[in-house]
Amino acid sequence: MKVRVRFAPSPTGGLHLGGVRTVLYNYLFARHHGGDFVLRIEDTDQARYVPGAEEYILESLKWAGLEPDEGPHKEGKYGPYRQSERKALGIYARYAQQLVDAGHAYYAFDTPEELETMREKFKTPENPSPQYNHTLRHRMRNSLHLDQDETKSLLAAGTPYVIRIKIDPGQTIQFTDMIRGEVTFSTDGVDDKVLLKADGMPTYHLAVVVDDHLMEISHAFRGEEWLPSAPVHILLWRYLFGENKMPHWAHLPLILKPDGNGKLSKRDGDRLGFPVFAMDWTDPRTGEPATGFRETGFLPQAFVNLLAMLGWNDGTPREIFDLDELIRRFSLDRVHKGGAKFDFEKAKWFNNEWIKRLSATAYSDKVLPLFEKAGITIPPSDLVRTDDDPGTEPVLVVSSAIDPTGIPGLDVIPPDLSLVPPTPSRFEQILDLVKERCTLLPDFVQQAGFFYRAPATIDVDAVKPKWNAAKQQFFVELIRQLQLANDWQPHALETNFKEMAAAASIKPGDLLMPLRVMLVGAKFGPHVFDIAVMLGREETQRRIEHALRLLS
RNA sequence: GCCGCGUUGGUCAAUCGGUUAAGACGCCUCCCUUUCACGGAGGAAUGAGGGGUUCGAUUCCCCUACGCGGUACCA
Incomplete structure (x- = not known):
């Protein structure tokens, strides 16, 4: 079976560190097995849709070098890749109906207000959040409880309804998570989740199962926060396509805030002074800005490297890897179960390592604008490479990043001579001269500015x-x-x-x-x-x- | 409350029943360097608690504690 994985973000804002890491693990897994990596946009929540977020996500992935093989930007044979467009095709309604017909789902006519009332009414100290489940559904307005004629006339009258899955109590749901092993749930604890919303959009639960099937996803990675709803998805697979067709699941550990506990959020970044998003992002609705790793001065190589090591290692003491090496070595059974606190100091160390290991020819184009922003003009003659060969990719030049032996501490120069780097321009020679002093790209301005501008003050x-x-x-x-x-x-x-x-x-x-x-x-x-x-x-x-x- | 997942130094972490419990970041000391860095050599610092299983538990099992996640017509 062909390996196919997907990243399925909802376009509601900037792309978070944890999101990029999920992408990275998807990408590494796909490449390692020669499979496909698809991007699917889960835009089923119209209320939370943020224009521009999808473009932002794609650009972030491009920057990081983790471009999907298929997606809204690159249609393959499994499109469309936006769930709103798939909904328009009637895909989800069809499967929801199939579930209803088979008795695995039912219509529910309860309004949001009625649901709210129900929760208030049945709330007790022992059960602070009552669920719409087998104990309560017969007290609600749904096709399970109403008589058939009533349901029919409600439907005929165009009464808004949702379709809920019918969860029977007393069952044990078990599956093997690729990271956690056997995971077991009782259906007693799972509620009758909404599958199809009143606006005809599927919820995540229906959409993820239907689309993973239709897109022939073989392995499904997602954050740990999804684990509790896994039984719903497994049941859906069982009812719709057969559990044996279900992708292998892997629930990834969370990235935690550096101090205290809990999921790392944008707020923590603001509070502690480091980026959380891949690139700068301004919420078009609130106007609230957030800084990104890219703009802070991280090299994509370092970003990918540090993210990979946050929850995974190859079993050796080695920590510096380029993408190719990560692809070669990545394996899910070496992914941690526990969440990892994000350490910005270590992140900067990774960046400095990459700045040192790469020739300045690999990133001078990113540093140049920083000089200009600081009011330092670099003469065009300083940007000329004497043997400039536009066909040469100035990327991998040094080092221990390439270590086919895997023996720690043994640095091997890549034998691949086709990657001969171009001769650095004068500007690049200057950058190379000072690079071990720079942890973030903007540091170059401070460290090398005096080459272009006589010091304003002398100590x-x-x-x-x-x-x-x-x-x-x-x-x-x-x-x-x-x-x-x-x-x-x-x-x-x-x-x-x-x-x-x-x-x-x-x-x-x-x-x-x-x-x-x-x-x-x-x-x-x-x-x-x-x-x-x-x-x-x-x-x-x-x-x-x-x-x-x-x-x- | 209930359900699930997790827990090795401050942080990232190795160990897959037997080790003086690696390594890295950060911190400290020294060396190199008549700058700042790089680099090198050292140092402080770890198995949440309690029961089992075993000749032997960080490692396997149970309980407790703690943390996290979920408990939406959000993903």
Whole structure:
């Protein structure tokens, strides 16, 4: 049987971390088994529908590199992929009717107000939320309780109704969850869930079963919060298509908030200062904004990597994986049962790892706009790659991300020479120079901005206390020497610098820091002679001269 | 309340009956580096509680506690 999995979000808002992880596990499973990954839009709740959410979800998946094989954006032979459109085709009503005819479901004419009244009336301290079930349904207005003629005339009169599943008590429902093993429920605890709403839309319960069948889904992954309603779905499968045709279920653990307990929510992100959604999202109805991982400066590789490790591991101490490697190694039996608290510090660590491992050529296009936003213009000549080959994908360059042996700590360079990276542009060379200092993409502006803009302020306090005439004289001489230097390379500059220091009888260390502050403006950055080389002769001289004026 | 699921350091976690209970993040110390990082070496820190089963339980079973989820014409 062909492996087919689906992600079935409802377009009600931004795509949450947990949602992306569900997608990821779907995707990894599908790819691992050579199967299909389909996107199905569960837009059956008209009241909660949010325009733009579907597009947002799709774009998020594209960013993360987890594009579905089929979906509303890419029709396959199982379409349409929006449940509202499937409803219009009469698909769900047909199956609901089939259930009614077989005696497994019934019409219920109770209005929302009547339901509310019922809940109030039967509420007790022992049973705070009475269910519409075998103990109560005979007191309600439904075709089980009403006599046939009455039901017929109600129907004929166009009275609004829903169709509910008829759950018989005293049965044990059991199934094997791929993550949790045997799970058992008694039907005593499950209510007569609505299958078809008064507006003709199916509820999730009907839709998930019908569509999983029609779309030939072989394995169904969803969040743990769905576990309690699994018996309804199993019964539906039994009544409609046969339990033996049912997909294998896997209920994924939740992603929890870092402090305290409970599901991670957008609120927690706002409160603790980290993103929860994949990309920026503004609710079109409330105007409420939320920041995304993308805009915070995460690399999609890191995002996917960290999400994969939140609830799964390959059994080795290894933690850095690219998508291909995850596909190769993913297996459901190594998915955790318990929920995992989200740790933003660790998330940032993953991002820094990926920034370091990749060549800047892989993400310079994402960093460039950040410089521009900060008012730093990069000259076009700095963006040119000398041997620019538009056909080369500048992605995988280094490293331990590719480790076919699986032996921890053993880094293997990929033998695949077809992935020769392009020669970095000057801008990219600069990014490569500072990347180990950056955990989020915007950090590059702080770490490399001085290459393009002379420091607005110079940390003279770091230099002034130990400043003297001899040092002043040294730097005046240095400017002259730099003018003469014919080998403009880090090592040559350093050698020359140290010789000068020796000649002036000053410890090189006492001069290195001042030089750094002159060029950078503060005490940070890569090796100072790398900076000078990158800056170029004139700019280096200019900055030293400028600083000298401030110091004298 | 009822039903279900879960519970190894602060966090992510390995272990699939026998280990000095890995590793990672974070934290601390030191080294490297006359910057900031990277890197390297160390350190503190873990099996919720109680019963069983067993020669032996973190591991299997039961109970309790705690947490989470569900209990909608929401998904």
